[in-house]
Amino acid sequence: MTHDTTPTPPAGGTATGLRLPAPAPGWAEEADVVIVGSGVAGLTAALRCSAAGLRTVVVTKARLDDGSTRWAQGGIAAALGEGDTPEQHLDDTLVAGAGLCDEAAVRTLVTEGPGAVHRLIAAGARFDPPPAGGGIALTREGGHHRSRIVHAGGDATGAEVSRALVGAVRAEGIRTVENALVLDLLTDARGHTAGVTLHVMGEGQHDGVGSVRAPAVVLATGGMGQVFSATTNPPVSTGDGVALALRAGAEVSDLEFVQFHPTVLFLGAGAEGQQPLVSEAVRGEGAHLVDADGVRFMAGQHELAELAPRDIVAKAIVRRMIEQGAEHMYLDARHFGAEMWERRFPTILAACRAHGIDPVTEPVPIAPAAHYASGGVRTDRRGRTTVPGLYACGEVACTGVHGANRLASNSLLEGLVYAERIAEDLAALRDRDALHARVPVEPPADGPALPLLAPETRFAVQRVMTEGAGVLRSAASLAAAADRLARLHDDARAALAEHGKSAEPGVDTWEATNLLCVARVLVAAAERRAETRGCHWREDHPDRDDTAWRRHIVVTLNPDRSLTPRTTASPAFPPTSDPLADAPTGPDRPSRIQEP
Numbered sequence: 167m168t169h170d171t172t173p174t175p176p177a178g179g180t181a182t183g184l185r186l187p188a189p190a191p192g193w194a195e196e197a198d199v200v201i202v203g204s205g206v207a208g209l210t211a212a213l214r215c216s217a218a219g220l221r222t223v224v225v226t227k228a229r230l231d232d233g234s235t236r237w238a239q240g241g242i243a244a245a246l247g248e249g250d251t252p253e254q255h256l257d258d259t260l261v262a263g264a265g266l267c268d269e270a271a272v273r274t275l276v277t278e279g280p281g282a283v284h285r286l287i288a289a290g291a292r293f294d295p296p297p298a299g300g301g302i303a304l305t306r307e308g309g310h311h312r313s314r315i316v317h318a319g320g321d322a323t324g325a326e327v328s329r330a331l332v333g334a335v336r337a338e339g340i341r342t343v344e345n346a347l348v349l350d351l352l353t354d355a356r357g358h359t360a361g362v363t364l365h366v367m368g369e370g371q372h373d374g375v376g377s378v379r380a381p382a383v384v385l386a387t388g389g390m391g392q393v394f395s396a397t398t399n400p401p402v403s404t405g406d407g408v409a410l411a412l413r414a415g416a417e418v419s420d421l422e423f424v425q426f427h428p429t430v431l432f433l434g435a436g437a438e439g440q441q442p443l444v445s446e447a448v449r450g451e452g453a454h455l456v457d458a459d460g461v462r463f464m465a466g467q468h469e470l471a472e473l474a475p476r477d478i479v480a481k482a483i484v485r486r487m488i489e490q491g492a493e494h495m496y497l498d499a500r501h502f503g504a505e506m507w508e509r510r511f512p513t514i515l516a517a518c519r520a521h522g523i524d525p526v527t528e529p530v531p532i533a534p535a536a537h538y539a540s541g542g543v544r545t546d547r548r549g550r551t552t553v554p555g556l557y558a559c560g561e562v563a564c565t566g567v568h569g570a571n572r573l574a575s576n577s578l579l580e581g582l583v584y585a586e587r588i589a590e591d592l593a594a595l596r597d598r599d600a601l602h603a604r605v606p607v608e609p610p611a612d613g614p615a616l617p618l619l620a621p622e623t624r625f626a627v628q629r630v631m632t633e634g635a636g637v638l639r640s641a642a643s644l645a646a647a648a649d650r651l652a653r654l655h656d657d658a659r660a661a662l663a664e665h666g667k668s669a670e671p672g673v674d675t676w677e678a679t680n681l682l683c684v685a686r687v688l689v690a691a692a693e694r695r696a697e698t699r700g701c702h703w704r705e706d707h708p709d710r711d712d713t714a715w716r717r718h719i720v721v722t723l724n725p726d727r728s729l730t731p732r733t734t735a736s737p738a739f740p741p742t743s744d745p746l747a748d749a750p751t752g753p754d755r756p757s758r759i760q761e762p
Contacts, residue, residue: 169534181357181415181553183609183724184616185350186679193376197223197341198601199592200362202348202407205235206324207560207581208386209331210552212588213289216340220542221753223378224335224342225364227387227402231328231538234388234399234561235578238324239445239513240285241308241317242582243448245574249303249381250312250684252276259576262309262475263569265716266358266420266737269581274547275583277575282582283316290331307446309475313434313576321511327578328474343378347388347673348406349373351414351556352377352606359383359555360604362410367673382592385411385543385551385558390684392624394536394634398427398443404550404677405684410545412683413616418554418566419720419739420541422691425572425701426637427537429455429477432494433521433532434536437505438628442517444497446574449450453499456529457486459496477571477701480534484637487533496529527533538577540568540701541691544720546742548664549588556606557591560586566739570700582724614725617658621674621680626654627681635689640705644693651686655727683723690731691719757762 199215201208204226204290215222226232245255254626255276287293297304304313312571320328335342340433345367351359361379387407393400429449449455449472463486464704466473468550483495501508504526507515518525543551543558545565551558559565560581567580595601645681662668669675697711698704718734734740 181353182413182723183614184723184725184727184751185609186415186671187618187668188349188363188365188376191375191377195223195376195378196603197221197378197379197380198484199223199382199384200380200594201384202362203341203388203562204230204232204281204332204760205386205388205560205581206327206331206578207464208384209335210582210585211386211559211588212340213334213338214329214586216338218589218593219598220592223380224340225346225348225362225742226342226344227346227347227380227406230332230335230342232400232402234403235581236324236328237398237400238327238444239443240316240447240575241305241323242316242578243307243310243314243573243578244281244283244316245276246280246283246302246316247312247314249316250591252279254312255279255314256455258383258571259567260569262476262571262573263570263665264710265569266700266718268294268739269565269570269718271315271547274587275567277581278454278586279461279579280587281534282579283543285488286327286330286582289330289334291318291327292608293326294320297461305447306450306473308449308470308479309573310473315450317371318449319512320509321447321513324578325329347676348410349375349676350410351383351553352379357415357554358604360606365676377606379603379606381601382548382555382557384588385556385562386539386560387562389539389561390681392537393627393631393681393685393688395438395441395628396441397432397536398441399536400440403694404681406677407558408542408687409683411551411553411556411558412687414553415722416556416558417544417720417722418542419544419718420570420691421688422507422695422719423540423568423570423700424688424701425476425538425540426480426534427454428476428483428510428534429497429532430535431517431521435481435493442514442521443531444530445511446515448478448497448499448511448514451502451506452501453497453502455479455483456498457490458492458496468600475571477641477703478511478575480637480701483532484536494533496533497532499525500527500529502526520577526674533716540570540571540572544739545744547587547738548591549584550591550742551761552662552742557588559588600719615662615681616729618671618675618725619654619658620669620679621678623654624674624678624681627651627678627685631685631688635692638705639692641693644689648686648689648693651682651689651703654682655686659727662726687721687729690723690729694733710749
């Protein structure tokens, strides 16, 4: 086969001119940096930017603590234990990433991770101590060869991290705009970031559509799990950041690598929306995966058995389900006893009992569900995207850390480490007098139109993606999904052409439109990657092919709303944008900021 190895366009990319139809902004605020999202990545970036003296505004879709972070049960992975080293953490991450991790990005993560965890503790996070007291308890999860996971409240790590960071942000008096859906990126005449437009949903100081004008925008909008019918993600995870970045001309990479968490509480074949997660930490403490006959089917499939990387466990569960014609498998932890369940996993215990299952006395029915996007908006190791002034961190970003499959509990760590690096980069730009206010320009009135989708289209997209691009994929299933998504897209475009308008602007229609956008990109990349790697499983191409496919698929959006996927020439990412590209020239100006 051949690959399109066309070089990356010059820094700045090419804006599509596409924006979500919305009323003109009726109010505006000014800042040095606007951070979109209030999970671990967004709030860490906000605290570090504010501490550096940058005027910082945080915009979040619901309340400050309503994102994915507070749902994290497992913990944060870092080489904090005796005998553990960043090198060992790096090795485990590279293995899980199945040949597509950026090793330099992973090395940054694992070497800066321990310090980032200690700074989180200094910000007020309280992690569980060992039974004997003193220090921090470290546990083990899938893919890790050592106990290196810090946790809080047994299985409520995300809630504690969110509590600490929200408290710190409020204590610092950082400006926040809650209940606000980000719409689109503002840019100046040279294509540099100039802020964002957003819609505030009738809560707080502002209402309706407005803008925050800033020369730097940090996307920390989280994931896109709501593109599937069943997911562990909260309702706000509708891919808004990825869709915004695509419309702004940014590159998106590795979106085909959606991690399906192996052990999600099975609530029935027709269950939709956010499903209760049964943390990997339960297996880390010794729970077994079994079928209806009580047979442990992971033994002999991997050296780590139930603690194999998530893609391997998810595939094994689905294979067993197919073999037996079953809708789910079981997680058996009855041997824990009531005291351990209540102490170590109180959140999971309560969720199970709320659905009529008592894990103390019976196995827990589980099945894989959409959990985490390993890909996203492509960045370098300073969080810079291919659009000058636009940064991304956390699940919305593709830093190269996760490769084809995220290692358990690396997500919160990535949010911490890369948010800090973004803040450092922005502070350095300010110190170089290269962080100036920008004058946003409006796209031409006769520019390309983007039709909005009716709210009910959201459910159609979810069904298409679950049936055609879920854990099991094939050329046939993906082609059918692509065709059905194209019909949804074309129907909206035809309605716009015929009637001069599409669905009415509003949160439901904006979210549905964003979901269709990211679904189309995911399917296009999954169709192109004709192999099985990490959490991308092609039934018609069951083997990993390093010769042809140890490389990345990068997708951009065109002004006519078509997609351009291309394959990189190697596992290395091309450079991203240069934030000094339009700064004054001179002998002291570097050609680009060099990575340390």
